[in-house]
Amino acid sequence: MDKTPKKIKKYVRQALADMAVRTAVANAAETSVTSRDKIAEGIPYWELVRQKVRSIKKDVLEHLDEYLIEFESNCQANGIEVHWARDGAAAREIVGKIARDCGASMVVKSKSLTTEEIGLNDYLSENGVEPIETDLGECIVQLLGQIPSHLVAPALHLSRQDIGRVFEDKLGVEYTEDPAELTEIARVHLRRKFLSARMGISGANFGIASSGCICVVENECNARLSVSLPKVHVAVMGIEKLIPDMAALPYFLKLLPASATGQKASSYVNIIGSSGRAGSGEGPSEVHVVLLDNGRSRILGDAQLRETLMCMRCGACLNVCPVYRQIGGHAYGWVYMGPIGSALIPQYLGEDEGRYAPSLSSLCCACREICPMEINIPRHLLKLRNNVVRAKKSGFFERMAMKLWAFAAARPLVYRFVTWFPGKFQMLLPGKRAFPAPGYMGRRAIGRFDSKGFAKRFRRMERKND
């Protein structure tokens, strides 16, 4: 991937210039929130489920070591092979080796952000294995050579006309913008791949510790085909995805589809708890789960930021975010975007690479309000901004300005002297021109400084009253 969150400012400018994408994103996001609200309001015990799910996940994170061991041994008892990957490179190698061992030259993939996180597709391509994304949206962005612009709806930024042109261009079919026909084109294209792939790769929405299963939630049946038709299935799962047992699953399945797509239930819930039954000839003969750390255990060590590991990747915070609605997902420069992306980017990529991400938020807190896990994203963004400052990755001038300002604000006389200037400076400007403040010189103006200020005016008012 040649994009980097270091260039967020540039991407934001580019995104704002693309009216077609902005309109598509804003409309899709707004529709998602409306249908999500309708579902959430229709469930009288929504808040109770939220509390329940939160307490379950909190417990899992606090005892993650134990749950992971339990998950591993139960998977093994079910005939699922478990691999541990410290980082992205280790996970890529594991998956690459499995592909080599089974002689796969092409793999079908169901949508998985975790595999995007580790750049698995590029790695596989470089090693002679062609990855085929089978989720419709993901398939479209793959054909375009892009990364997803939304956690749940990868092609959210594209119109059906865009999709028609991509299919015409890349799949050699006749142009159409009819959604049913477009879906049919994808179906025909992908069906051939499903039938010939030796290996399927999926992510996992949940890993169920007490029964050694993984759960994959989807709407298009492409995940079911990806994990059941090829002879080998590999699931790449972040270690934070565990839940204790089957009894916990329904609570999550209540919140996830409602928050993600405004559905009461997902069309398909796949629970994979073994390799194919011996002798039946059905299902994969090998199932592998790659448990990915890639910085998660470090995040777990931070008592506050740990909460970000509760994220189910439902994308509700993106849909409701006034910043995301303007710029879409690509402006964030990485595979996680929106409010939660702003919090994840510096945690996974470090304070240097991710220095701008936590700033890409007006801290309006709409994300926290909608998050099914009630993750306090704005609070984490504030802490991450502080981490950037502590790592001395904020700009030199900003640092100096802030230090000077803070020095003044703790000393009333100095403060009065410093704040006296802009008002006087403004008086030198011709006409009723506003102070030339950065960010306010385009289509809006900053307020005018008052010549006297409140303290003086208040004293004058008091004198008059006396």
Place this chain on the structure above:
Amino acid sequence: MKAAIFIPCLTEHMYPDSGLSMVKVLRHAGIEIDYVHGQTCCGQPAFNAGYRDEIVPIAERFIKLFRGKDYVVAPSGSCTAMVRVFYRELDIAPALRDDLDDLCGRIFEFCEFMVDVAKVDSLGGRFPHKVTYHDSCHLARELGVRAQPRKLISDIEDIDFVEMKDSDACCGFGGMFSAKFGQLSTEMVARKCENIVDSGAEYVIGADAGCLMNIGGYLRKNNLAPGTMHITDLLAKSLDL
């Protein structure tokens, strides 16, 4: 009842009239005013930009300055939230932690103070205009204050109060955010202003000078009709104070 007032930076330097209006309205409601001299800023701009250690002295000074006051009232949800919610995130001297806890229970944003603490019923003002209300983010979502300003507005006689679409959508100000991502922030306020104009209101009422400056700055520069008004100014005007 006596209330110490805290005047945020934007009110002090750009919109002092809103501060004076707050004083007049509080007095009209029978509340005595205590103005603490030597107040500066709550520290929010630097805190939001990530500079925590730098603002500890500012916070500690604030805590000491307002120690022992019955109530502290500010015409801003944002600054009130800074003290009540975010001072706890700072490395405050242990000797001042109890004072901070105490302060958190006594500092109020103007609208919540009027309705929840002073329990002011109708003030009896009159304002025969169509208005809408913008929920500022910190006031609505950090402090949970949504109903109180609406009550204060609706209680005014002859006022035509209409809700705009997405009244609690961020106006794009966000302090330093509006400077760091100026163009993005402008697009956000443009969307906000679209909803304000669509509501047909003559005035958009707000409870935070930051949002109002941003919204007003866009409306004026684009020659859009609605005016902006701080809720303290609206009440003062309706009461002819």
